[in-house]
Amino acid sequence: MINTGNHLAFYSTKEWKHIRSEVRKRDNNECQGCKRQGKVFTNKSEPDKRKRLDVDHIKELEDYPELCLSIDNLETLCLRCHNIKHNRYVKKENKWNDEQW
Structure with a gap:
């Protein structure tokens, strides 16, 4: 069993690199969210x-650490879709107050 407690260490393993390559091939190097x-x-x-x-x-x-290398639990996403999924997509607010102009 791979230790998933340390994310940087996990994402550096040869097992992760191999399965990541397989997922991208399966997904035809296309963002599944798009x-x-x-x-x-x-x-x-x-x-x-x-x-x-x-x-x-x-x-x-x-x-679900037990699914860390399960190909059925992985999908290819572009950075935008990945950030939206994890609520990291922050819309910038307009700095200008149009009422002042």
Whole structure:
């Protein structure tokens, strides 16, 4: 059993790197979140490093450590979809008060 307590150590293991590669192949290197919305997103469609593809645990690693390497619990997501899923997508507020102009 792999120790998932230390995330950095887990994501550096050869087992994770192997399964991540398998998931991306299975998903045709396409964001599954975008695909569900009828869009196609690949690393080639947007070469910007900040918009890369990640492999995400569908059921969270912290809650389901036994599924850490289960291919059925993994999917490819673009950074935007991944951040939205984890509520890390923060919409910037307008600094300007249009009423003052």
